[in-house]
Amino acid sequence: MADGSVGAGQHRDLADRSSLPTGAVVAYGSGDLAFNLYFTFCSLFLLYFYTDVLGISASVGGLIIMAALMWEGITDPAMGVIASRTRSRFGSYRPYLAFGAPLLALAFVSMFLPLGLSGNALAFFCLATHILFRTVYTVVNIPFVALSARMSADSLVRSRLAGARMLFAIVTGLFLAAATLPLVARFGGGREGFLWVATLYAFIATLVLLNCFKRTQETIGEAPDAHPTFSAMLRAVGSNRVFLLLLGATLVGSIGYAMGGKALLYYMKYYAGSEETITIGLTVSLAAAALSMLPWVKVTQRIGKRAVWLSGIAISATANILIFAIAPKAGPMLYGLLAFSGVGNAAFVLTFWSMLPDTVEVGEWQTGLRAEGALVGFLAFTQKVALGVGTGLIGILLDVIGYVPNAPQAPDTLTSIRGLATLVPAALAVGAGLFIYFYPLDTRTHARLVRAIGWRNARRRGRASSTPDNGQTT
Structure with a gap:
């Protein structure tokens, strides 16, 4: 097994935090604009497209999304290993x-092709195209996420990278929430409207990803001859306690995030007001998240990632409980609480992605193997399975509680929708916080860890340079 030692100069001087140009930070962060034109679009609107546009039952639509996400989760670790072992002049x-x-653009558009299918044929087409999309998404997204661990070894620089990513992600989500349904209507509505909107988003995403490729560089990595095996990477993942805590929090929190996000659309359409309320409510929530992202980055530098995650949980859970207790309809109260929830969610998404690359050095110190691709893959596997389970459960539960698309809902059904949109994500967010409460890594500890790895690798290089070769001293 290769020891995964890094080459000379590959761990940057921690004091030189300005060494990563702002242009590179922005270019990398903009990658999440592209990925969220896909991912957030599907998260917000795909189940709605299946049920209220195509007429597929909520259970079938939810199970299609769950199956595709679980497939994506299965392929994520494999793609992480493949990417880690890739060697090219581009990195x-x-x-x-x-x-x-x-x-990826072609696979995304294929999900919205209006082929005139119905019944089982339509359901099978939706499943096949969604699985195709999720497969290609894995091939592109897993290397993108792992890239941040190769751009800098500094924890605070990584927070900047994660902050840039999340800012672009939230702004993109804000745009999607505000513009998607109006654009669908502008392009003719129904299947045709969704097809043209998907084509537009795919074109924009492709241009952004090509620019991200052009403007970023990999400056940290394994030695060119290091090709860790899958079993070695699996052992590195299993022995990394800090990563496993993040994994547990991801599993629980992502189930709640998926269930709450999907149910919220139905709450706003059928209880709070109308389809227009969806656009306003999502826009307000995501705008608040976007505006709070940079302040959260500053707060992270003062109190640490763990404290910020826990603070976000307290804010979002409180907002959700108040929405259920007060049960506001469209108006200032509802939109104010949704904004409050958005601020809490911003803390969650920022710390989630900025904690992940920090766990790479924990594993490298323990095993000598730098396996960011595998860690990203396994975390993404857990996240996708959780999102799939959450979406599938919402679809099934909507049918169980008597949901009928595009019709007035029974009072008991509305109450259940309110609970699914608020109490369930609040409870699961608290559950995720129990894992993060025991997360031990802070900025100072991580900095010491990076320095220790650098010293250890320097000693290894020194021993290697003094090893006799055919009787001669180097």
Whole structure:
């Protein structure tokens, strides 16, 4: 097994935090604009498209999304290992951005092709195209996420990268929430409207990913001859307690995030007001999240990632409980509480993605193997399975509680929808916080860890340079 030692100069001086240009930070962060034109679009509108546009039952639509997400989760670790073992003149991860972006656009658009199918044939088509999309998404997204661990070894620089990513992600979500349904209507509504909107989003995403490839560089990595095996990476993942705590929090929190996000659309359409309320409510929530992202980055530098995550949980859970207790309809009260929830969610998404690359050095210190691709893959596997389970459960539960698309809902059904949209995500967010409460890594500890790895690798290089070769001292 290769020891995963990094080459000379590959761990940056921690004091030189300005060494990563702002342009590179922005270019990397903009990658999440592209990915969220896909991911957030599907998260917000795909189940709605299946049920209220195509007429598929909520259970079938939810199970289609669950199956595709679970498939994506299965392929994520494999793609992480493949990307980690990739060697090219562009690096290990960047080539997938350049060559995968056009294929991802085509796979995304295929989900919305109006072929005139119905019944089982329509359901099978939706399943097949969604699985195709999720497969190509994995091939491009997993290397992108792992790339941040190769751009800098500094925890605070990584917070900047994660902050840039999340800012672009939230702004993109804000745009999607505000513009998608109006654009669908502008392009003719129904299946045709969704097809044209999907085509537009795919074109924009492709241009952004190509620019991300062009403007970023991999400056940290394994030695060129290091090709860790899958079993070695699996052992590295299993022995990394800090990563496993993040994994547990991801599993619980992502189930709640998926269930609450899906149910919220139905709450706003059928209880709070109308379909127009969906656009306003999502826009307000995501705008609040976007505006709070930079302040959360500053707060992270003062109190740490763990404290910020827990603070976000307290804010979002409180907002959700108040929405259920007060049961507001469209108006200032509802939109104010949704904004409050958005602020809490911003803390969650920021710390989630900025904690992940920090766990790479924990594993490298323990095993000598730098396996960011595998860690990203296993975390993404857990996240996708959780999102799939959450979406599938919402679809099934909507049918169980008597949901009928595009019709007035019974009072008991509305009460259940309110609970699914608020109490369930609040409870699961608290459950995720129990894992993060025991997360031990802070900025100072991580900095010491990076320095220790650098010293250890320097000693290894020193021993290697003094090893006799055919009787001669180097």
